[in-house]
Amino acid sequence: xxxxxxxxxxxxxxxxxDGTVLVFDPFFDDNPACTVxxxxxxxxxxxxxxxxGDHFSDCIxxxxxxxxxxxxxFELVSFCREKGVKNGHGMNIGGAHVFPFGRVKLTPAxxxxxxxxxxxxxxxxxxxxxxxxxxGKRFYHAGDTALIMDFHLLQGQVDVALxxxxxxxxxxxxxxxxxxxxxxxxxxxxxxxxxxxxxxxDPQAFKAKVGGRARVEILPPGSSYDx
Ligand code: NI
Ligand code: MN
Numbered sequence: 001x002x003x004x005x006x007x008x009x010x011x012x013x014x015x016x017x018d019g020t021v022l023v024f025d026p027f028f029d030d031n032p033a034c035t036v037x038x039x040x041x042x043x044x045x046x047x048x049x050x051x052x053g054d055h056f057s058d059c060i061x062x063x064x065x066x067x068x069x070x071x072x073x074f075e076l077v078s079f080c081r082e083k084g085v086k087n088g089h090g091m092n093i094g095g096a097h098v099f100p101f102g103r104v105k106l107t108p109a110x111x112x113x114x115x116x117x118x119x120x121x122x123x124x125x126x127x128x129x130x131x132x133x134x135x136g137k138r139f140y141h142a143g144d145t146a147l148i149m150d151f152h153l154l155q156g157q158v159d160v161a162l163x164x165x166x167x168x169x170x171x172x173x174x175x176x177x178x179x180x181x182x183x184x185x186x187x188x189x190x191x192x193x194x195x196x197x198x199x200x201x202d203p204q205a206f207k208a209k210v211g212g213r214a215r216v217e218i219l220p221p222g223s224s225y226d227x
Contacts, residue, residue, distance in 0.1 A: 008033025102134025
């Protein structure tokens with residue numbers, strides 16, 4: 001059994017069947033929706049979709065404390081190393097790598113990029129999503145993204161999909177429904193909403209819109225989903 005714990009916004013922890021802890025987009029201490037502090041979190045790997053503060057702000061302190069391996073774009077991982085992170089694995093869009101816990105592929109996402117804390121501006125990087133396969137399960141964290149045709153390429157490859165629905169900074173509920181039509185995941189967990197008023201959404205209304213296309217699991221921050 002794998003356990004996904006949602007921490008609010010785009011932040012979650014995934015414990016794989018073999019007990020490896022993957023933290024996605026660590027945004028704990030400044031995250032108004034989050035119920036835990038960064039210093040209470042454990043991690044073996046940290047997967048960072050991009051360098052915006054609402055996905056990256058606790059990455060470096062968490063990696064330095066836990067010695068977790070940061071996985072992300074080459075530029076973002078290089079930045080982390082310059083800031084004292086010991087373990088990192090740089091990748092790029094479309095590439096996959098097999099780690100001890102499973103296989104990670106960086107998927108396209110359409111979103112602007114900057115790196116929180118990069119004063120030289122040399123690490124600007126695109127946003128990515130993560131397709132993670134482990135123990136016969138296929139998990140997809142879309143990152144921050146618009147509705148893109150690239151979702152078609154994921155068709156039939158995803159069991160559990162985390163999709164942003166907040167609108168304004170990412171796709172909203174209507175585009176997320178179209179994403180589901182393209183990806184055809186079994187289970188959808190909406191993310192990146194209700195953190196601030198500008199991305200307020202009603203997840204129950206989203207669930208109703210999705211209808212029979214997929215099972216929608218609404219996770220209040222701090223709650224978990226086993227699969
Ligand atoms: Ni962003
Ligand atoms: Mn964001």
